[in-house]
Amino acid sequence: MLALGSALASAQDCRGRFDILLPPTMSEGGVRALSASGLCAAGWSHAPPYEILQRWRWSANIGFEGAFDAYSISGAEGLSSRGDFEVGIVANSSLHNQPYIWNRSLGLRVIASINNQSATALSVSDDGGVVVGRWFVMTGIPRAFRWTESDGMQDLGVFGITPGEARDISDDGSVIVGWGNGVGAFRWTKETGLQDLGALAGNGGEASAVSGDGRVIVGFTYDQNYRTLPFRWTQADGMKLVPLPDDREGAASDVSFDGSFIVGWYRPSTSSAIRHAFCWSDLLGFEDLGIAGNNTESVANAVSDDGEVVAGYMDDGVQSTPFRWIRASADVNRDARVANDDFDMFAEQFGSADPRADFNRDGFVNGNDYDLFAEQFDLGC
Structure with missing residues (x-):
């Protein structure tokens, strides 16, 4: 276990404060997932001198925990809502990426992939019973998978998701979202099968995340000029754009349990490729989370259920820094x-x-x- 110590630094303004979540022995990294409370985060970092990819995990009550001893390469990609289950990749002796699921009481378990091909676990249900992600056929083409203890790893490519990825799963494991060639952003359930979510300009897109209750899906779609634009999808309203300032380019990465808060990145200027993390909600509207220190851009990858904590990474053009952004407004009753x-x-x-x-x-x-x-x-x- 790595102590929190001086690895946690802060920068603060009226919008919120940035806590830097970089393990003390690592040179750079990013947050990939948050628990529902925002008190547990997981991601990847690079360990000098060879900049090898390493998994890390941080929680408020324990601090930092490092890579798995048995694997030279690892990276965390997803957390269950309570934060007790974690999924990602580890590399075996042949350097094939293998999907894993981890729990403190059960330890690390490597999931057997189809034909022993490289695979990555991207998300996990709250009880750890269902894992989704991508696996690669011999030609290196990604295909979406769903794993359970009883069924093993199932190739969702048989439903037309080829190539593609299963990016996220609802808390109860019933709703899977992702992208697939020919269908773009999709929603899949065992009962209804594959559902194409459509595209606002007919140019496809990707579903990045689904709310914990399975009702709201977010991601990005392409406009007629193939710019990426963030979307929010529900069964009742279909696909709607998340409003960004001046119709700027962007993408949605995650959504809170009930769909109230959406996070991702957008480009503040049309003359620059620089990105800023954002949070959007009906209650507070659009919020540019900004940057801290010498960094020039930020990207949000995850949000807590109450929208008070956002996580991702910042970049200074040389290396990336993982962060938790914590809302620091004294407007407790949110009446502006x-x-x-x-x-x-x-x-x-x-x-x-x-x-x-x-x-x-x-x-x-x-x-x-x-x-x-x-x-x-x-x-x-």
Whole structure:
């Protein structure tokens, strides 16, 4: 286990604060997944001197945990809602990527792939019973897979998803989303089979994530000029664009449990390829999460269920840095103003040790939260 220590640095403004989640012995990396609470994160990093890909995991109560001893290469890709199951890739002696599922009590288990081909696990149901991802046929073409203990690894390519990937799964394991050649963004269930989600300009796209309740799907579609645009899909409304400033280019990467919060990246300027992480919700609208330090761009890959924590990576043009962005607004009741009723509400939550008073999202309600809230309140943030 790696201690949190000085590896956690912060930058803060009225929008929120960036916590840098880089393991002390690593040179760069990124967050790939968050638990529903935002108190557990997992991803990848590079270990010097050979910059080998290494898995890491961070939780508020334990801190950093490093790579698996038995494998020289590893990377975490997904977490269950509670954060107790983790999936990703490990490399065997022949350097084939193999999918894994990990749980603290059960340990690491490598999932047998089809024909022993390279594969990557990308997402896992909340109980760890269903895993999805991609595997590669001999020609290197990716195909979507679904794995369960009873059925083993199933090739979803037989449903027309070839090539393609299964990118995410609902908490109960019933809804799978991803992309496939010829179908673009798709939704798949065992009962209804494959559903093409369509494309707003007829140019395809990809589904990146599904809400925990399985009702909302997000990703990106291409416009007539093949720019990527983020979408939100529901059974009732179909595919709708996530509104970005001035119709800028972007993509949605993740969505909260009930579909209220959507995160991803967008391009703030039409004259630059630089990206900024964003969070969008009906309640708060569009939020540019900005950057911190010497970084020039940021990308959001994951969001907590309440939208208070966003995670991904920042980049300075040379290397990437994993982050957790924590909302730092003293507008507790979310009425778009900071007033005495916000202070009263926070004080009541703090006095009863309500988890909502964990203002700095470190897993504890203590004086640090009170001080940080008071600072933001005084600033009118």
